[in-house]
Amino acid sequence: MFSASELLELRAQFPILESTVHGKTLVYLDNAASTHKPDRVLESMNAYYRTTHSNVHRGVHQLSQKATEAFEQAREEVRLHLNASDASEIIFTKGCTDAINTVASGYAELLRAGDEVLVSTLEHHSNIVPWQMACRRSGAVLRVIPINDSGELLWDVALLSPRTRLVAVNHISNALGTINPIEQIVRDCHAQHTAVLVDGAQSGPHLSIDVQALDVDFYTLSGHKIYGPTGIGVLYGKRALLDALPPYQGGGDMIKTVRFEETTYADPPFKFEAGTPNMAGAIGLAEALRFVRDVGLKRIQEHETALLTQASAELAGMSELRLVGTAQRKASVLSFLIEGAHPYDIGVLLDHMGIAVRTGHHCTQPLMERLGIPGTARASFALYNTPVEVEAFVQAVRKATSMLYEPTQA
């Protein structure tokens, strides 16, 4: 847990946290949807445009070389952050969704009719729909890892068949906060030569990730969920797999030679980076990664876990509430319902008390259907949230409950 003075110092780097909504001080608990950006991230992007910007790669002039160096330095920063073995395994994308689509689109060509792709019940739509599309294009079959009522994966090696080509699963569930047993899934899959893609949209801000230790084949990150800018994300892929993966989009920068008869593609990472990349975004993301490492991911996780424990304990004591997602291993997400109330009503009332939470299905409709609920209200914590804010949240939930609670008829 950060000390009060550490928290003050951290919060001072995020001026937006001083905002007021409906005349009340903002309590921002929608971090799983997007985190705010510290000044140093904004400054790094500003400085890039003010002093370094030009189009990258193949530029002879000095500014282009400077921009290329800054962009490739950002890639190196991501490599270091994920402990990838080589910078060519780091592809800049528009975000996590784009990263997953890059892999799924390539797999659509690699999959054969009757092959299988396995996703989990906990997935965000962005780790379901691209695979459905790939299966439709290739004639492969989409299968699903079930969950228990606490929101934990019921992983079983028997879910893998000799035709399972890839398992796509998130590291942390965005809707429930469940931390999934990635190490075991990877071990079991590799024993059967099945590739594993891990959607790291939610884990990036909370966990220290070592792709070599995890031995994952593909890993994705979202910039804006890890204190970086929007419109930038990362696809990590093992080099041999990236070499074999067909490119996603065609265009400049991704080619070796272009002739009307035939085009040959560049090597990774450029093969997957058609068009002028988001240089400022990459530089902002690299600064965001330095920021979380400077603060310390272990300390961030401890702090957020303390906030989650404080909030969960308070809410668990309220009989009118139902906590949704009670996995043994959880990170930073508290999903709940007030009995008899729709999540939308909860969100409207909390907003009037200055509390920003997300309500709805969280882009996980199959999960909500499995749980038999229309959605949840979800509070999610970041490194800049405080115990005082958690208390304000709890008080606001109490007030919303007193206004909305209606016992369901048995």
Added chain:
Amino acid sequence: MNDRSIAAIQAEIEEEFSMFDDWTAKYEYLIDLGRSLPLIDPALKDDDHLIRGCQSRVWMASALEGENMRYTADSDAIITKGIIGLLIRVLDNHPPEEVYAADLTFIDAIGLREHLSPTRANGLLSMVKQMKYDALAHTAKKSS
């Protein structure tokens, strides 16, 4: 036929809401309103009458009864349902021409504009559009 005009009913609602001195009282009233109104025949809560918002669902059915538009509606979110109650109170049982032409000034006046903003995915804005569209359809039928 409603014995009061759309404008008169809106003025009446504005008067009622002017008595609430904070947001809590206003929303408690909306919640009560939502709870007290059995708004739609359960048989009409089907896909044909569903107006999709992203979060809360709204069902709406309309009919021309004699010279007047009749509306029933419902929502799975109680605050949305309370606002539906107000919209129906204003627009129900008036001639289609009047419904179509109605300027719903009370929404702004009682501070509920945010709930009918296009960025608020609750189905309410689409419901108002559908209510007016249905009225327009009946206006056209009457004049043809």
